Amino acid sequence: MQLTKEEFKKRLERKLDNYFEEDVKSASNSDLYAAVSAIVRDGYTPQWRRIRIAETNQKQKQVYYFSIEFLPGTLLKSNLLNLGWLKTVREALADLHLDLDKIAAAEPDMALGNGGLGRLAAAFMDSLASTGYTGNGNGIRYKYGLFKQKFVNGYQKELPNDWLKKEDHWEVRRESKSVLVRFGGKVNMVDDNGWMTPQYEGERVVRAVPYDVAVVGYKDGLTNTLRLWDAEVPPEEELNYPTITDRRRVEDLTSILYPDDSNYEGRLLRLKQEYFFVSAGLQSILNYYTKDLDNKDLTKLPNYVAVHINDTHPAMAIAELMRLLVDEHRVDWDTAWNITQKVMSYTNHTIMAEAMEKWDVNMMSQLLPRIMQIITEIDRRFCVGLKGHVSDDVIERTRIIKNGQVQMAHLAIIGSHSINGVAALHTQLLETKVLKDFYNLYPDRFNNKTNGITLRRWLQIANPELSDLLDETIGKNWRNDSDEMLNFEKYYHDTKVLHKLSDIKLDNKKKLAKFIKERTGIVVDPTAIFDVQVKRLHAYKRQTLKLLHILKLYQDLKAGIDHPKRVVIFGAKAAPSYVFAKQVIKVINETANMINNDPDVNDKLKVIFLEDYDVSLAERIIPAADVSEQISTTTKEASGTSNMKLMANGALTVATMDGANIEIKDAVGEDNIFSFGLNKDQVYKYYAEHSYHPREMYENDAVMKKAVDALIDGTIPNCSAEGQALFNNFLGDNEQFLVLADFEAYLRAQAKIEQTWKQKRLWEQMSLVNIAHSERFDVDKTIERYAEDIWHLKKLEVEKAD
Ligand code: 26Q
Numbered sequence: 001m002q003l004t005k006e007e008f009k010k011r012l013e014r015k016l017d018n019y020f021e022e023d024v025k026s027a028s029n030s031d032l033y034a035a036v037s038a039i040v041r042d043g044y045t046p047q048w049r050r051i052r053i054a055e056t057n058q059k060q061k062q063v064y065y066f067s068i069e070f071l072p073g074t075l076l077k078s079n080l081l082n083l084g085w086l087k088t089v090r091e092a093l094a095d096l097h098l099d100l101d102k103i104a105a106a107e108p109d110m111a112l113g114n115g116g117l118g119r120l121a122a123a124f125m126d127s128l129a130s131t132g133y134t135g136n137g138n139g140i141r142y143k144y145g146l147f148k149q150k151f152v153n154g155y156q157k158e159l160p161n162d163w164l165k166k167e168d169h170w171e172v173r174r175e176s177k178s179v180l181v182r183f184g185g186k187v188n189m190v191d192d193n194g195w196m197t198p199q200y201e202g203e204r205v206v207r208a209v210p211y212d213v214a215v216v217g218y219k220d221g222l223t224n225t226l227r228l229w230d231a232e233v234p235p236e237e238e239l240n241y242p243t244i245t246d247r248r249r250v251e252d253l254t255s256i257l258y259p260d261d262s263n264y265e266g267r268l269l270r271l272k273q274e275y276f277f278v279s280a281g282l283q284s285i286l287n288y289y290t291k292d293l294d295n296k297d298l299t300k301l302p303n304y305v306a307v308h309i310n311d312t313h314p315a316m317a318i319a320e321l322m323r324l325l326v327d328e329h330r331v332d333w334d335t336a337w338n339i340t341q342k343v344m345s346y347t348n349h350t351i352m353a354e355a356m357e358k359w360d361v362n363m364m365s366q367l368l369p370r371i372m373q374i375i376t377e378i379d380r381r382f383c384v385g386l387k388g389h390v391s392d393d394v395i396e397r398t399r400i401i402k403n404g405q406v407q408m409a410h411l412a413i414i415g416s417h418s419i420n421g422v423a424a425l426h427t428q429l430l431e432t433k434v435l436k437d438f439y440n441l442y443p444d445r446f447n448n449k450t451n452g453i454t455l456r457r458w459l460q461i462a463n464p465e466l467s468d469l470l471d472e473t474i475g476k477n478w479r480n481d482s483d484e485m486l487n488f489e490k491y492y493h494d495t496k497v498l499h500k501l502s503d504i505k506l507d508n509k510k511k512l513a514k515f516i517k518e519r520t521g522i523v524v525d526p527t528a529i530f531d532v533q534v535k536r537l538h539a540y541k542r543q544t545l546k547l548l549h550i551l552k553l554y555q556d557l558k559a560g561i562d563h564p565k566r567v568v569i570f571g572a573k574a575a576p577s578y579v580f581a582k583q584v585i586k587v588i589n590e591t592a593n594m595i596n597n598d599p600d601v602n603d604k605l606k607v608i609f610l611e612d613y614d615v616s617l618a619e620r621i622i623p624a625a626d627v628s629e630q631i632s633t634t635t636k637e638a639s640g641t642s643n644m645k646l647m648a649n650g651a652l653t654v655a656t657m658d659g660a661n662i663e664i665k666d667a668v669g670e671d672n673i674f675s676f677g678l679n680k681d682q683v684y685k686y687y688a689e690h691s692y693h694p695r696e697m698y699e700n701d702a703v704m705k706k707a708v709d710a711l712i713d714g715t716i717p718n719c720s721a722e723g724q725a726l727f728n729n730f731l732g733d734n735e736q737f738l739v740l741a742d743f744e745a746y747l748r749a750q751a752k753i754e755q756t757w758k759q760k761r762l763w764e765q766m767s768l769v770n771i772a773h774s775e776r777f778d779v780d781k782t783i784e785r786y787a788e789d790i791w792h793l794k795k796l797e798v799e800k801a802d
Helices: 005-020 029-058 076-083 086-095 100-104 116-131 235-240 244-252 268-292 298-304 317-328 333-343 361-367 369-386 392-398 408-414 424-434 436-441 455-461 464-474 482-491 495-520 543-558 579-596 615-624 642-648 661-668 680-689 694-700 702-709 720-731 740-758 760-777 779-791
Strands: 062-066 070-073 110-112 135-140 145-152 155-161 171-173 179-183 186-192 195-201 204-216 223-232 305-310 344-347 358-360 405-407 418-421 446-448 529-534 566-571 605-610 627-630 652-655
Touching: 005 029, 005 086, 029 076, 029 100, 029 204, 029 223, 062 116, 062 268, 062 779, 070 116, 070 223, 070 615, 076 086, 076 100, 076 116, 076 204, 076 455, 086 100, 116 135, 116 204, 116 223, 116 305, 116 455, 116 779, 135 268, 155 579, 179 268, 186 369, 204 235, 204 268, 223 244, 223 268, 268 298, 268 305, 268 317, 268 361, 298 305, 298 333, 305 317, 305 333, 305 779, 317 333, 317 344, 317 369, 317 408, 333 344, 333 369, 344 408, 358 361, 361 369, 361 405, 369 392, 369 408, 392 436, 405 408, 418 424, 418 779, 424 436, 424 446, 424 661, 424 680, 455 464, 455 615, 455 642, 464 482, 464 495, 482 760, 495 605, 495 615, 495 760, 529 615, 543 566, 543 579, 543 605, 543 702, 543 720, 543 740, 566 615, 579 605, 579 720, 615 642, 627 642, 642 652, 642 661, 642 760, 652 661, 652 740, 652 760, 661 760, 694 702, 694 720, 694 740, 702 720, 702 740, 740 760, 760 779
Parallel strands: 062 135, 062 305, 135 223, 305 344, 344 418, 418 446, 529 566, 529 627, 566 605, 627 652
Antiparallel strands: 070 110, 110 145, 145 155, 171 204, 179 204, 186 195, 204 223, 358 405
């Protein structure tokens, strides 16, 4: 639908008047945000309805993406962009002396995710709608999103993220679509006319109420639905919840997002959350299938429905679909199993053992007695089916229930027709190491789907200046077809374009410098190298290696050895219970303090740790980055996605050959990336031979020793305990992440960065190549591959309203 500036202004006045009895002059940014978002809602609502009707009529297959996290960030600008209104609205507001960016800043971040996995789920939603596939998100409407991070004396403190305090403007409560979810109690199987049917006794019933968020596709795309479930006391069950505590226990189900992104803890509430949204989602799918589509033949379900399991958190979907088919719809077990396997597919996001979900059999039996019975039966049949075909060892290693625990990854693999990793190396490691036994059993189920990013958000919204430069050079069609970005490489020798590129970067850096000044009071020089590491804080991501590099630079500067000016920028949250990660934050903050206030350094080096890294902050930092730090221990980062966002914005990557970094290198060529460090075979060799002896390295390398010693010799004030903890960690023979093993290679890569920085033209050329090749990581390409290879979807045909 077209919108003119004049029409928008009229609507704005009307909304402000109706909602707040204000006009454009008197309204606050938050009033303006409410009014503009209401106009946007009016813009997509008719289309949203029309598409739902078209879906029901055309009965095409749909995918349901089950994810315990969705991390969309803010939606105003992306909805405006996708409606094709962004420019008009920005200009209309400017006419009224209003700034869209300031108004948009009033929107709270929808931070219903920890990091990569949740952000990927949100990107997939946007992409499905934009590419024209009917895809639905299924998740949890957490009352509190990921905690807000504050630093107090350099320590991380967590504050609740009450994002719903000011009502969410995008969600629609759909009470009529509520379903009931049952927990606990006892289950007895009784014969009901020849069908063994469960009878429940003493179970608790919770009502799941969906809140739907429209996912507006780009330009001629669809408007899909992200369905997030909230837990309530069912009105008909009021008497069973007599006390406030009883009621609160129900509300608690959806109250918090677990803040650990790579460490698994078997908490009962987490298990409840997992079953809650899985059961609600599947019931709602079957309601749609049997009622709206009026289909009674469940054997045809796989022709209409694909359910995707994002990591193992929703893996109970396999058992729950079996329960619904067998118990409620009286489908026989073998038929039900066949349907389930055809419907389900699973993505693995980690190879780290400590992140693998395992649930205690006793806990699961108590909370979900029928589900535990079904998983036990799946496991039994799996073992019986293999007996005699493979060795007993293989059966023992691959079965679902072992040592009193349910291995969720095994359930996910056994119950799905497709298992994918998220980057080529990651998938290869799944096939040859971590899931080798399963790969031998089911080689055809394994496939790779390298992650992608929403270029719409990371270029068009976050970096409009660079987007304009692409328009001016290669034409506007890259906005619809990212392949065309490759044409940008033709400007490799074009001095004018290279200058423009560097002006845009400088401009973005000035804006970030201003923001840094406002937030921290620290002045940074926008002409310095902006060296960025933004991601969750984790030992394997090795913010510690960056820290050692900073200490080395500091020592050089103190000794009169010169380096190009550099501003190191961190953004990272640590899981609240992750002691080591919090110690790293403290040491980095104290190091920053020391360096930023040392007159000897003379502004040659600044270290900025920005609080509360989230999607909104990413949109400010990433367009201003010169260097992208992707320095995880090889084999540990499944893919990474900040690497892709930074590349698209013209940052040059310094990287270990881990995750998708390898594919970035393939795309840009060796000369346009700074790669370094141990390869996967060297890493596995250390592990296999127990041959990592960091103390020897430390004793034999004076530069390393000096940097590491700074942690304990009193150089860095106010963190002797934490500095000692890092020191001990680095020097231990069982240090898993091999920080010191990569130190020297990392310094060499950084020296090369300094050399290149001095050749301004070469730097701009490399930057240009990186931007051009970021098309490879366009999430729409990733989604096309999922749609074709895994979900077997066709695009929906819809007529536009006008
Ligand atoms: C599990 C059980 C209990 C509590 C929490 C969790 C939990 C929650 C979140 C476990 C893992 C996560 C998130 C993992 C994650 O974000 N992984 C990242 O996924 C990205 C998208 O595929 C990859 O790019 C990253 O490499 C990977 O680390």
